[in-house]
Amino acid sequence: ASVSEPAQKCCTENIQPFLTSILEELMGPVSSGFTEVRSLFDKEVNEIIQDFQKTNDMTRLKENVDHLMTLPFNSVKMEPCYLKVNLLQELLQDLKSRFKVYHIDFVIQRTQNFMQELMENAVYTFEQLFSPSHQADSAKVATTIEKVKLRVLK
Numbered sequence: 001a002s003v004s005e006p007a008q009k010c011c012t013e014n015i016q017p018f019l020t021s022i023l024e025e026l027m028g029p030v031s032s033g034f035t036e037v038r039s040l041f042d043k044e045v046n047e048i049i050q051d052f053q054k055t056n057d058m059t060r061l062k063e064n065v066d067h068l069m070t071l072p073f074n075s076v077k078m079e080p081c082y083l084k085v086n087l088l089q090e091l092l093q094d095l096k097s098r099f100k101v102y103h104i105d106f107v108i109q110r111t112q113n114f115m116q117e118l119m120e121n122a123v124y125t126f127e128q129l130f131s132p133s134h135q136a137d138s139a140k141v142a143t144t145i146e147k148v149k150l151r152v153l154k
Helices: 004-014 016-055 058-068 075-085 088-099 104-129 138-153
Strands: none
Touching (some): 004 016, 016 104
């Protein structure tokens, strides 16, 4: 009881007024990272479509879709996504001194883990919605891939 009132006053005066601006500042790099994940998925699926349109090879299409499934674990391709979130390092340093925010690396790592998980979910959903082995009409395959991609991105 003796701590509650001073703690509430401290929070109301020194923290609460800044929460909205802090959240907005932090969401910039986070949103940018997740946008990069979305763009990477879109780019990779577009490459699959283009390759299929050139080759019309169902075996190669299956291989490309299988390769897409490894995308979340491809550190080279995911790196640009992760780098967007590294900007949090600078933003959180300021918060660390003002609000005693610790474990900055943990916040960045968790955000990157969520990005990888999002990509895992995207490629898994893509695979579930589009199975090249079930495509009988190769003329419609590219259109089907595009529709599935748009559905996943939605």
